[in-house]
Every structure is written in structure tokens, then in C-alpha cells.
Amino acid sequence: MAPRDDDPRFLRSREAIVTAAREVLLTHGPGAVTHARVAEQAGIARATVYRHWPRTDQLLAAAMATVPMPFFDAPATPTRDWLVRELTTLARELDHHDVRVVATTLAGTALWEDDVDARRARLAALLAGRLADALEAARARGEVDLHAAPRDAAALAIGPLYYRATIERGTTDEDVIAAVVDGLGRWR
Known part of the structure; x- marks a missing residue:
């Protein structure tokens, strides 16, 4: 039984x-x-x-699911510098083979497993929401003129890091991170 x-x-x-x-x-x-x-x-x-x-x-x-997600959880000013630090930290995490394995395994498993897909959706919404809120606040302070909707920023910022780490199996350097951040908007 x-x-x-x-x-x-x-x-x-x-x-x-x-x-x-x-x-x-x-x-x-x-x-x-x-x-x-x-x-x-x-x-x-x-x-x-x-x-x-x-x-x-x-x-x-x-x-x-029990480990807290620290990325984008404590925005600081100037926002551009904070965002570079956050994305650099994320990129360094993705440099680790084990983290790459986890990221790709969970992404793939989410295609077939409803509970894993629900976790993926919660994580994506959390990261997108945190980053959108930080960019909205930066825009309100006059720090940036955004090129895209704040809700799209996570895809635009994290996507290249994920691609570099998992598809190319490479390291995202500071020039790529700077280009990603500058691609989000015109910073003042």
C-alpha cells in the first residue's frame, strides 16, 4: 500500500x-x-x-526550491552599476559546470513535468518582476530611458548569459555584460 x-x-x-x-x-x-x-x-x-x-x-x-533566489532582490543606485554587478554574479555562477547542468536539466525537465514547469514559471516571474521594479524606479529617478518594456528586461539581460553559458559553454565577459546593460536603455 x-x-x-x-x-x-x-x-x-x-x-x-x-x-x-x-x-x-x-x-x-x-x-x-x-x-x-x-x-x-x-x-x-x-x-x-x-x-x-x-x-x-x-x-x-x-x-x-528551498534555496532563496538572491538575484535582483536588493536594488541599489546607481542602478546601472548595480545591474552590472548582479549580471556579473549571475554569469560567474553560470561558469560552474554544475550550475550549467542544473540550469539546462531544469529547463528541459520543465517541458515535460508540470511541477517543475510551475517552479520555472515562479522563478521567471520573480526575476522578471524584481528587475522590472528596479528599472521602473531607475526610470522614475531619471537614471535611464528604457529601450524596451521593463517586463522584458529579464529576457533581454539574462538570455545572453544563459546562451553563452549553456549553448556555447563559454564565459560571459565584462564587455558582453556592459553591452547587455547598455542595450536595456540610455543611462545617464
């Missing part, structure tokens, strides 16, 4: 697994999030981890 979602033992083991997966992710990176390692960290049987998340990408997605 399959465990019920309201069974306290099911809920406890699920919480222990997610906590362990998050610890492994934050300590050792995405490549370390395996069923065996998470089971060892949680002090439970590997079969229990597989019962909750049959695939590693599902387990990793659950762990990642």
Missing part, C-alpha cells in the same frame, strides 16, 4: 530528505545531490529517497 500524503511518517521522511538535499546542494554543489548521498545525509534508506523522488533531477529541483 502506497503512503498517503497526509501520513506523518511520509511527511517527516520527505522533510528530512529535502533538508538533507538542500544541505548537500549548498555544501557540495548540484552534482553532489544524488539519492545515495542525500540518504546518507538524512540518515534514511536510499529506497525511501527513491520513493519520494524517483529521478535525480526531481530531487535536485526539490532541493533548489
Whole structure:
């Protein structure tokens, strides 16, 4: 008989697994999030981890959902300098092989898995909203004349970094980041 979602033992083991997966992710990176390692960290049987998340990408997605998304969350002025710093930090994260693997795996999985797609949509909306709000505030302060709608800024700014990291498997340098930022608008 399959465990019920309201069974306290099911809920406890699920919480222990997610906590362990998050610890492994934050300590050792995405490549370390395996069923065996998470089971060892949680002090439970590997079969229990597989019962909750049959695939590693599902387990990793659950762990990642517990990690806060820091990008674009604390805008500063001047906005152009802040945006260059944020995009540089994001680009350096995407330089890591494990982060590239996670980014492409989750993007691909979102095509087929509704729960992963829902997480993808929440993340996209969060990043787009934060960046749009920061650019709207910069425009209100007279820092920038935007070339596009603020809601499109995340696609215009993050897209080139993602492309460079995942499609080209290259590093986004400071000249590309400056071009991306300057492409968003005329800065004063």
C-alpha cells in the first residue's frame, strides 16, 4: 500500500530528505545531490529517497526550491552599476559546470513535468518582476530611458548569459555584460 500524503511518517521522511538535499546542494554543489548521498545525509534508506523522488533531477529541483533566489532582490543606485554587478554574479555562477547542468536539466525537465514547469514559471516571474521594479524606479529617478518594456528586461539581460553559458559553454565577459546593460536603455 502506497503512503498517503497526509501520513506523518511520509511527511517527516520527505522533510528530512529535502533538508538533507538542500544541505548537500549548498555544501557540495548540484552534482553532489544524488539519492545515495542525500540518504546518507538524512540518515534514511536510499529506497525511501527513491520513493519520494524517483529521478535525480526531481530531487535536485526539490532541493533548489528551498534555496532563496538572491538575484535582483536588493536594488541599489546607481542602478546601472548595480545591474552590472548582479549580471556579473549571475554569469560567474553560470561558469560552474554544475550550475550549467542544473540550469539546462531544469529547463528541459520543465517541458515535460508540470511541477517543475510551475517552479520555472515562479522563478521567471520573480526575476522578471524584481528587475522590472528596479528599472521602473531607475526610470522614475531619471537614471535611464528604457529601450524596451521593463517586463522584458529579464529576457533581454539574462538570455545572453544563459546562451553563452549553456549553448556555447563559454564565459560571459565584462564587455558582453556592459553591452547587455547598455542595450536595456540610455543611462545617464
